[in-house]
Amino acid sequence: MHYQGNTDEGSARYWDDLAEVYQRETRISTTDFHYGPLLPGDSTLQLLPNLGKIHALEIGCGAGQNSIFLAEQGAQCVAIDISKEQLAQGRKLAKDATVDFRCVSMDSMDKLGEFDLIHSTYALPFSADPARVIQEAAAMLKPDGTFLLTTGHPLYAGEWLDIGDDEDGVFLPNYFHPESDVRMALDDGAISAASYWPISQLAEWIHEAGLTIERLLEPSPLPIPEMSEKEIQEKVPYDSADWRTLYPQLARIPVVVLFKCRKTRTPA
Template sequence: MIQEPTSSESAAESDFEPEATRRDAGAAESSRANRGWWDRNADEYQVEHGTFLGDDRFVWGPEGLDEVEAELLGAPEDLKDRRVLEIGAGAAQCSRWLAAQGARPVALDISHRQLQHALRIGGSFPLVCADAGALPFADASFDLACSAYGALPFVADPVRVLTEVRRVLRPGGRFVFSVTHPIRWAFPDEPGPEGLSVSASYFDRTPYVEQDEQGRAVYVEHHRTIGDRVRDIAASGFRLVDLVEPEWPAWNTSEWGGWSPLRGNLIPGTAIFVCVRD
């Protein structure tokens, strides 16, 4: 069953076309907007990307880097009986793969609708609807934590999330998370040739916001440079042990938003940070 949060604020359905802009957006506004966006768009997202993600694959990003090959959490045989927290789990494809290796995953997402898709696909592990900045778990509850494009790109205060993840990990625990590669913010989010020319400053941290007619955010994404990410990791008490920038493989001919073979062969699209709690 899905464990509900103690309180939440859901966005009402509407038929407006949101306005895209760059402006400040704080933690509360970002959380409220993104919970509503994922609840409204979960069905479309799973229809569009469900085949690529599979029901029980662990894919780190649009390039298709698979955990079965990358072993960023460790060798598959070492995952047995490990308690693993997946943050921003969506339909819990990664947790389902982890369970198949003998791990004991918990899939957490801010979106109730995304977790309904996890429930539809099935699995014998807990589903928890909660904000990654306030994890409803005791200290040192997990051996590992992971997040494939979950939570970190959408929060105004990543140190708060990282600190929470470190709190619930046992000493020696590993947290691996992937995000849009920061260099991509300097380029238009287009898969074709128009997406290959720099159009903005890499150093502009102003969030990308889609807002309604009243100026209320309905989707927020936050930009951090590579240096920002490294400092956030250090500030939260983690030790960074690896930074993976997956290359675009020849077999992957698909486009996913601004990710494409054309761009992927020229500039990185995903950054994966491997962190350890000492």
């Protein structure tokens, strides 16, 4: 198949089809803020700014577990996603937490308000125009506002190869132009490929948008094999059987790169 890049229509169809299974098979906490599979949540990483009555926007929210968590701490939350089905899962989950779920593509979002905090966990890989997403997010931040961006780590675009003598390692044909991951295709041809970019490229887009990087993290997973089921339930905010089978790889290669940024200037 020749892959031409994600479109809003293809992504919506793909994530609509997947939504129910994704939410059923993945346990995503609403009592901690998550950054990705098997990774410590914000109760450990402590990257969130002071909460309370802040205005927050989530980009590519899925069922919006992070927004629900923030709303329960008093934040006023807007959460956008391209998939109506993911949003429907979110509305069901939110119960009393007031999250303003909206069906909007991150690739064509216009000003949705002014926010103290904009956050996005593993949605940017599905954007057709990531530089624009970062620019639009920066434009919606209040001065001194925080942008918490978690996206796919470029090393995770590599392929695991057996290199003999019971050893394996990651092979990345081209770090500067990592391949998009087109393995995520459904039988009917709907596709939403994850793209990866070099960390320096992401940092340039962030800088050009007028944001200053305060922290850059490549978090490693919690030690799942040494933890009891009870500890996993309590301490791992994003977990699934599939991700657990990948633990030996996740323990050696970061699955995400995480930027905590502050709006320090308005770009020219």
